[in-house]
């Protein structure tokens with residue numbers, strides 16, 4: 001089977017590519033990525049020379065390019081992760097999110113529909129989305145697959161739009177699709193603009209850790225490798241036309257989470273307990289900051305037998321260890337050096 005994975009040089013995509021390349025040696029995995037600031041091929045050095053892996057540098061917004069690679073490689077399935085993914089960036093530049101998340105997704109859907117027209121039922125287009133499409137919860141309740149869409153940031157609005165297009169292609173053209181909506185991920189290879197890797201990097205460098213507002217917003221955190229495992233299960237066993245929610249049953253107020261992180265890092269770095277908590281700095285709140293996300297993943301657990309493999313304390317500890325053991329990854333990402341990796345490894349050889 002030939003699978004096109006988009007966004008495979010990013011945070012979650014790199015874990016999905018690695019899992020598929022290693023677990024399914026008979027599949028041919030094609031990783032299509034534009035290598036924006038969030039794409040980093042150093043995330044995949046351990047598998048880049050495998051026979052069943054091919055990297056394609058390109059933009060999903062470029063319809064002719066997308067048509068060209070489908071013609072050339074005749075993909076059987078798509079797992080679509082490429083996106084602009086950071087809420088704060090979407091507040092300053094919403095259009096970038098419309099181009100990639102909406103137009104890019106529709107380009108992929110158009111091409112898949114045309115290319116697979118003779119035997120649609122033999123293919124699958126699996127779209128990876130976020131729980132943020134459901135909006136913001138109050139103190140009680142969980143997002144289920146039936147929760148009405150109510151996106152409130154430009155990021156979540158663009159992801160909601162892409163989800164609607166994916167469903168529209170299922171209902172209108174019979175394109176076999178699957179969608180999953182996942183809660184906040186954390187783990188290795190996470191770009192240090194998002195809360196957890198940013199805080200780890202700042203604690204490591206004894207720099208202020210910015211907490212928006214009063215730190216009372218709640219997120220439901222899932223270890224990225226458990227998300228990749230869920231994507232594997234849904235890709236192979238999920239029903240066509242269905243949506244699956246993926247979450248960690250693991251709600252944390254931002255401030256509590258940062259305090260736990262400070263304490264774990266003090267212990268690992270041999271600092272006095274309480275030392276890193278002094279770095280916590282309350283800053284201006286994010287515009288339109290969603291109060292709480294929390295996911296009910298019972299459909300995925302009951303129907304497909306998935307469950308998270310680690311507790312949050314274990315996952316966070318593994319994550320901190322990874323960043324402390326890979327200071328060069330953080331330094332390359334923060335200096336911008338990682339952006340020359342493609343030229344060094346692919347163009348020059």
Ligand code: NAD
Pocket residue numbers: 006007008009010011012013032033034035036037038039040058059060061080081082083084085086100104128129130131159181182183184185186191
């Ligand atoms: P990321 O920002 O780390 O990676 C996105 C990848 O997409 C990058 O490698 C980037 O180069 C690539 N890309 C961006 N624009 C492109 C374009 N026009 N053409 C081709 N490639 C392009 O994102 P992530 O956190 O790994 O998220 C992956 C997917 O999972 C996204 O669709 C996101 O909405 C979804 N998601 C993320 C989370 C989370 O907590 N990070 C949670 C739920 C769902």
Ligand code: TYD
Pocket residue numbers: 086087088184193194195196198210211212215217218219254286
């Ligand atoms: P983030 O990692 O950007 O993910 P999302 O906005 O998609 O949930 O932010 C997670 C939470 O942490 C969110 O409530 C915003 C907050 N936050 C901070 O308090 N400080 C920061 O520096 C960042 C990046 C986020």
